[in-house]
Amino acid sequence: MIDKTIQTSPGWIDLESIRNEFPILSRQVNGQPMIYLDNAASSQKPNRVLAAMEQYYTHSHANVHRGVHTLSQEATELFENSRKKIARYIGAPSEREVIFTKGTTESINLIAYTFGYSQLSEGDEIILSEMEHHSNIVPWQIVCKNKGASIRVIPIRDDGTLDIEWLSNNISDKTKLVSVAHVSNTLGTINPVKDIIRIAHGHQVPVMLDGAQAAPHMAINVKELDADFYAFSSHKMYGPTGMGILYGKASWLDLLPPWHGGGEMIKEVTWKETTFNSLPFKFEAGTPDIAGAIGLAAACDFLDQLDVSDIAAHEHTLLAACTKGMVSLPGLRPIGTAPEKAGVFSFVIEGLHPYDIGTILDQQGVEVRTGHHCTQPLMDRFAIPGTVRASFAAYNTLEEVEKLISATQKAIKILS
Amino acid sequence: MEMSVQNITLNQEEVIEEFSHFSDWEDKYEYLIDLGKALPEFDPKYKTEFHLVKGCQSRVWLHAEVSDGRLYLSADSDTVITKGIIALLIRVLHGQKLSDIYNADLYFIEKIGLKAHLSPTRANGLASMISHIKSYAKHSPPKEDSGETPDAQQQAMIDAIKEVYDPEIPVDIWELGLIYSLTIDAQGNVNVTMTLTSPACPVAESLPMEVQEKLLALPFVKDVELSLVWDPAWSKDRMTDVARMALDMF
Numbered sequence: 001m002i003d004k005t006i007q008t009s010p011g012w013i014d015l016e017s018i019r020n021e022f023p024i025l026s027r028q029v030n031g032q033p034m035i036y037l038d039n040a041a042s043s044q045k046p047n048r049v050l051a052a053m054e055q056y057y058t059h060s061h062a063n064v065h066r067g068v069h070t071l072s073q074e075a076t077e078l079f080e081n082s083r084k085k086i087a088r089y090i091g092a093p094s095e096r097e098v099i100f101t102k103g104t105t106e107s108i109n110l111i112a113y114t115f116g117y118s119q120l121s122e123g124d125e126i127i128l129s130e131m132e133h134h135s136n137i138v139p140w141q142i143v144c145k146n147k148g149a150s151i152r153v154i155p156i157r158d159d160g161t162l163d164i165e166w167l168s169n170n171i172s173d174k175t176k177l178v179s180v181a182h183v184s185n186t187l188g189t190i191n192p193v194k195d196i197i198r199i200a201h202g203h204q205v206p207v208m209l210d211g212a213q214a215a216p217h218m219a220i221n222v223k224e225l226d227a228d229f230y231a232f233s234s235h236k237m238y239g240p241t242g243m244g245i246l247y248g249k250a251s252w253l254d255l256l257p258p259w260h261g262g263g264e265m266i267k268e269v270t271w272k273e274t275t276f277n278s279l280p281f282k283f284e285a286g287t288p289d290i291a292g293a294i295g296l297a298a299a300c301d302f303l304d305q306l307d308v309s310d311i312a313a314h315e316h317t318l319l320a321a322c323t324k325g326m327v328s329l330p331g332l333r334p335i336g337t338a339p340e341k342a343g344v345f346s347f348v349i350e351g352l353h354p355y356d357i358g359t360i361l362d363q364q365g366v367e368v369r370t371g372h373h374c375t376q377p378l379m380d381r382f383a384i385p386g387t388v389r390a391s392f393a394a395y396n397t398l399e400e401v402e403k404l405i406s407a408t409q410k411a412i413k414i415l416s
Numbered sequence: 417m418e419m420s421v422q423n424i425t426l427n428q429e430e431v432i433e434e435f436s437h438f439s440d441w442e443d444k445y446e447y448l449i450d451l452g453k454a455l456p457e458f459d460p461k462y463k464t465e466f467h468l469v470k471g472c473q474s475r476v477w478l479h480a481e482v483s484d485g486r487l488y489l490s491a492d493s494d495t496v497i498t499k500g501i502i503a504l505l506i507r508v509l510h511g512q513k514l515s516d517i518y519n520a521d522l523y524f525i526e527k528i529g530l531k532a533h534l535s536p537t538r539a540n541g542l543a544s545m546i547s548h549i550k551s552y553a554k555h556s557p558p559k560e561d562s563g564e565t566p567d568a569q570q571q572a573m574i575d576a577i578k579e580v581y582d583p584e585i586p587v588d589i590w591e592l593g594l595i596y597s598l599t600i601d602a603q604g605n606v607n608v609t610m611t612l613t614s615p616a617c618p619v620a621e622s623l624p625m626e627v628q629e630k631l632l633a634l635p636f637v638k639d640v641e642l643s644l645v646w647d648p649a650w651s652k653d654r655m656t657d658v659a660r661m662a663l664d665m666f
């Protein structure tokens with residue numbers, strides 16, 4: 001049944017075989033074929049990711065870095081090969097610079113605490129942007145409050161683009177770090193991160209990028225970007241939940257103090273003094289999420305094999321069709337109309353509450369996100385309580401976009 | 417009493433019967449939305465933070481009055497679907513005996529296929545609205561013969577308040593010194609003046625409601641009048657020694 005709904009987009013990728021890799025896509029919701037458009041919150045998982053994790057648990061599971069026995073050796077090799085693969089995927093010069101965390105949130109917290117407590121002093125500033133996810137706001141608020149440092153915010157324009165000039169004019173000797181989203185989860189804006197990094201480095205200020213929404217949608221090359229720190233989550237890029245990456249330049253990570261203490265991250269422990277392990281283990285206390293790392297590596301294979309730039313082109317086709325169809329609906333206002341956008345369409349409809357729209361869409365099998373998307377300051381900026389957000393992945397089809405549009409039309413009819 | 421439990425049941429059956437005529441979800445939701453629109457206008461004077469029920473996707477305001485042992489409800493919401501469900505709840509519960517409301521099993525919501533809306537993860541305020549209604553209903557005046565002396569009552573009120581915690585501090589709000597005054601008259605009317613640690617603390621907004629709920633749950637409490645004040649502002653000096661000890665401030 002689902003197979004019939006597949007419409008191959010102009011020659012880029014083979015949608016049918018992609019969809020066949022995602023068993024969940026054939027399920028129904030409220031008696032209707034499910035149309036999953038909440039990919040920015042979390043994407044679905046292809047068979048090869050599930051299979052890699054199952055294969056690991058059924059054949060090679062043991063703790064890593066700890067045993068001379070065969071299983072531990074095998075598990076360690078799988079785990080470290082995953083790290084290598086992920087390092088290659090993001091263009092990291094060395095796998096020592098790739099730290100396993102449990103997601104973007106933990107990656108940002110790691111830097112907020114280690115950088116914040118070792119590098120910030122009273123009166124210092126860090127610069128964030130108005131479109132940040134709460135996970136790139138709150139850790140900095142906690143640390144800055146503690147250190148007497150303050151946060152400054154790059155404003156955005158009405159179309160949801162960053163006012164880069166503000167950064168040039170306001171970065172100063174007091175600025176110790178710039179941390180911004182590579183792609184906005186609410187607006188879809190692709191930020192000019194190369195320019196941001198160039199401006200910041202011109203003042204010897206390091207830059208952290210929140211890549212949670214970029215990693216699933218574009219080729220990432222941290223070396224080319226010259227990013228000092230880069231954070232992303234496995235579950236948004238076809239990998240398992242509970243796994244994420246912090247990339248950091250070795251020169252920075254060597255300098256920063258350890259964060260969590262425990263096993264794996266030490267060289268030698270005595271009551272008098274403990275010495276710490278080298279990178280990347282210095283930041284990986286305790287038994288890591290081994291299966292998660294293996295699953296993420298399989299997800300990188302999936303993205304590589306399809307070619308993430310073809311996925312991006314496909315998502316762009318979907319976004320263009322979605323934008324065109326949706327803006328013609330009465331009272332609908334898109335939130336985020338930047339020229340450079342990844343596959344996110346956020347909107348409000350005059351006089352209707354996002355909750356009601358989301359509920360009526362769900363009745364029709366269309367799964368979208370409603371609310372503030374963990375970007376409350378951004379909602380304040382647009383003076384709205386929340387939006388409805390449709391976000392795309394490699395497996396979405398033009399027909400699904402059509403269904404979103406007609407389902408929204410029906411919601412308007414029922415709710416007005 | 418038997419009689420009015422039956423009333424709630426009868427009301428529920430009536431709603432279920434009505435909804436059984438809808439063969440598709442569209443008609444059902446359209447009807448629900450119409451019910452919401454037909455709800456009597458909510459008195460704007462109750463549209464305050466104090467009457468706001470938790471829920472971050474949508475907001476619900478609830479006002480309840482007790483008269484002759486029965487609970488009278490009015491409510492509002494900023495989403496039309498939530499408001500429709502509120503209209504149904506009010507239709508089933510409005511004017512019923514307190515004890516019946518407290519004991520009522522609201523099975524009709526599941527029967528008409530709207531149970532998902534009551535899930536706390538929907539964050540639409542409905543789940544908390546029902547628990548608020550039930551906690552209002554739990555106090556059943558008149559309670560002339562509670563047999564408690566005023567001092568015992570005072571202690572019981574303090575004990576009830578001590579069950580409320582500031583979300584950010586592991587010390588109960590009595591020990592924190594957030595309660596500025598607490599009195600009860602012979603009719604069981606309680607007057608509370610309280611503050612919050614900081615006006616900027618959004619999580620703490622639910623504290624006054626919680627204090628009110630805890631007090632109303634006491635058998636001898638008839639009504640609670642609560643004033644939230646910022647003057648004098650709370651400071652660490654207002655904490656009891658117990659609180660300081662707990663927070664390692666000595």
Ligand SMILES: Cc1ncc(COP(=O)(O)O)c(C=O)c1O
Nearest residue numbers: 103104105133135185210212233
């Ligand atoms: C831009 C952005 N940053 C950070 C996060 C947090 O990611 P996680 O919850 O996986 O740690 C998200 C996910 O919602 C996001 O979209």
